[in-house]
Amino acid sequence: MKQVRAAFVKQGGGVELRRLTRPDLEDSSIIVSMKASGICGTDLEKLTGLGITSTILGHEVSGVVTESASASFDEGDRVIPHHHVSCNECDHCLSGAHTMCQRYKNSNFSPGGFADEFLVPAYNVTRGGVYRISDGLSFEEATFAEPLGCCIRGLLHAGAFSLESRDMPLKLRNTLVVGAGPIGLLHMELLRSQHPEITISAVDMIPARLDFAEKKERANVIDASKVENGAFSEKSKKITGGAGYDLVVVATGSEKAFGESVKCVRKSGRLLLFGVPHKGATHLLDLASLLLDELTITSSYATSEMELQRAIELLENRKIDVGKFVTARYPLEKIEEAMSAARSENQVKVLITG
Numbered sequence: 001m002k003q004v005r006a007a008f009v010k011q012g013g014g015v016e017l018r019r020l021t022r023p024d025l026e027d028s029s030i031i032v033s034m035k036a037s038g039i040c041g042t043d044l045e046k047l048t049g050l051g052i053t054s055t056i057l058g059h060e061v062s063g064v065v066t067e068s069a070s071a072s073f074d075e076g077d078r079v080i081p082h083h084h085v086s087c088n089e090c091d092h093c094l095s096g097a098h099t100m101c102q103r104y105k106n107s108n109f110s111p112g113g114f115a116d117e118f119l120v121p122a123y124n125v126t127r128g129g130v131y132r133i134s135d136g137l138s139f140e141e142a143t144f145a146e147p148l149g150c151c152i153r154g155l156l157h158a159g160a161f162s163l164e165s166r167d168m169p170l171k172l173r174n175t176l177v178v179g180a181g182p183i184g185l186l187h188m189e190l191l192r193s194q195h196p197e198i199t200i201s202a203v204d205m206i207p208a209r210l211d212f213a214e215k216k217e218r219a220n221v222i223d224a225s226k227v228e229n230g231a232f233s234e235k236s237k238k239i240t241g242g243a244g245y246d247l248v249v250v251a252t253g254s255e256k257a258f259g260e261s262v263k264c265v266r267k268s269g270r271l272l273l274f275g276v277p278h279k280g281a282t283h284l285l286d287l288a289s290l291l292l293d294e295l296t297i298t299s300s301y302a303t304s305e306m307e308l309q310r311a312i313e314l315l316e317n318r319k320i321d322v323g324k325f326v327t328a329r330y331p332l333e334k335i336e337e338a339m340s341a342a343r344s345e346n347q348v349k350v351l352i353t354g
């Protein structure tokens with residue numbers, strides 16, 4: 001029986017590395033040796049011990065198949081496995097709401113994506129939740145497939161992405177991304193790839209992030225910590241001549257930022273809520289202006305195989321440059337250090353490497 005190391009949420013919060021017996025290969029499943037694994041904001045949230053989702057850590061992962069009981073995969077295959085896979089049979093799946101599928105949230109790797117090796121269950125493998133990748137795509141780049149898939153789903157919901165053609169449902173001239181963390185920056189990168197002429201503005205309170213958005217994403221930046229009460233809407237709208245933005249992406253869970261963001265949407269424009277608000281967060285909406293100004297407010301949760309597939313295509317075809325987002329790498333034994341780095345203001349994306 002093979003022993004592996006894997007990261008777990010510590011009792012009372014924090015992270016710890018444990019040694020345990022690796023789960024056995026089951027029919028149609030595969031074992032993947034982790035090569036790179038991105039730390040997501042949701043992993044950090046799980047460490048507080050107050051998370052509202054499963055406590056399994058690590059899902060932005062790539063690696064090599066080390067054992068296979070699946071006819072579709074061989075030992076040595078370079079893969080991106082997806083941790084949550086929908087059943088494709090229930091009402092949610094049949095109506096296209098794959099990420100609402102009950103089995104989607106219950107499927108996962110064992111013991112998790114921050115481990116030397118992990119099991120990708122037959123359920124995930126047989127439902128198309130594992131992708132073979134070319135040698136041209138590095139393991140580090142491959143870790144961005146999952147978060148990029150999530151961003152694609154968000155932009156699809158906002159009408160700013162099309163899976164079928166280059167004809168966008170929504171003609172975007174300008175966009176405001178509120179929150180320039182890893183996900184906000186990835187949104188900027190994706191928006192630029194789909195709408196080459198777009199003007200991007202970015203709001204944050206952390207100088208290093210604003211600097212990154214300005215230099216690497218060519219964004220007009222607004223430092224919310226430098227405007228009174230963090231009320232960034234007036235200053236942000238000035239960039240558009242006062243009319244507001246075609247699309248505002250809220251890549252932060254802050255209620256206050258949401259309120260300011262709503263004010264930044266132009267008439268008949270759209271807002272995408274993407275950052276995860278804390279449980280019970282509320283906001284009062286002026287319903288008259290919602291109607292008269294034809295505002296569309298939409299949200300998005302996670303990614304289905306449809307968007308994930310497109311994300312991998314964009315990465316494989318070099319339409320999206322994600323290498324620049326990786327600002328730190330740590331081996332698995334330094335998971336604790338890696339988690340605090342991911343929490344720090346000076347990092348964009350922190351990876352665990354195997």
Ligand SMILES: [Zn+2]
Pocket residue numbers: 040041042059060146147
């Ligand atoms: Zn994630």
Ligand SMILES: [Zn+2]
Pocket residue numbers: 086087088089090091092093094101102103104
């Ligand atoms: Zn389903």
